Amino acid sequence: MNIKNAQQVVDNWIKDHGVRYFNELTNMAQLTEEVGEVARIIARRYGEQSEKESDKDKDLGEELADVLFVVLCLANQTGVDLQQAFDKRMDKKAKRDHDRHHNNEKLK
Numbered sequence: 001m002n003i004k005n006a007q008q009v010v011d012n013w014i015k016d017h018g019v020r021y022f023n024e025l026t027n028m029a030q031l032t033e034e035v036g037e038v039a040r041i042i043a044r045r046y047g048e049q050s051e052k053e054s055d056k057d058k059d060l061g062e063e064l065a066d067v068l069f070v071v072l073c074l075a076n077q078t079g080v081d082l083q084q085a086f087d088k089r090m091d092k093k094a095k096r097d098h099d100r101h102h103n104n105e106k107l108k
Contacts, residue, residue: 003072003083010072021077031070038063 001009014021022030041060044051075082101107 003086004081006068007072007076007082010069011076014073014076021073024074024077027070027074027077031067031074034063034066034070038067 021027037058038060040055041058041063043049044055045060072082074080075085
């Protein structure tokens with residue numbers, strides 16, 4: 001599935017199950033909350049903090065998917081073609097950063 005298809009799947013879900021999109025500010029707050037859940041898992045599972053017993057069953061993939069869902073909602077409701085924007089950004093990064101990371105001594 002490409003990003004354009006994913007945007008359509010989310011839009012269909014909203015129409016079939018969600019009544020309507022939350023407003024943009026609510027979705028921004030929701031995105032922040034979801035990113036926080038991802039950060040909590042990463043910090044405890046891969047960082048230096050210990051993982052609480054209640055967090056051990058949390059699925060990082062599901063939390064990342066929650067982030068993606070809200071990003072797709074925001075794109076849909078603000079008229080952003082995320083596929084086009086992503087392709088443009090990747091092209092820019094490929095040109096701008098072609099040798100940048102290969103020449104970064106910190107990455108060797």
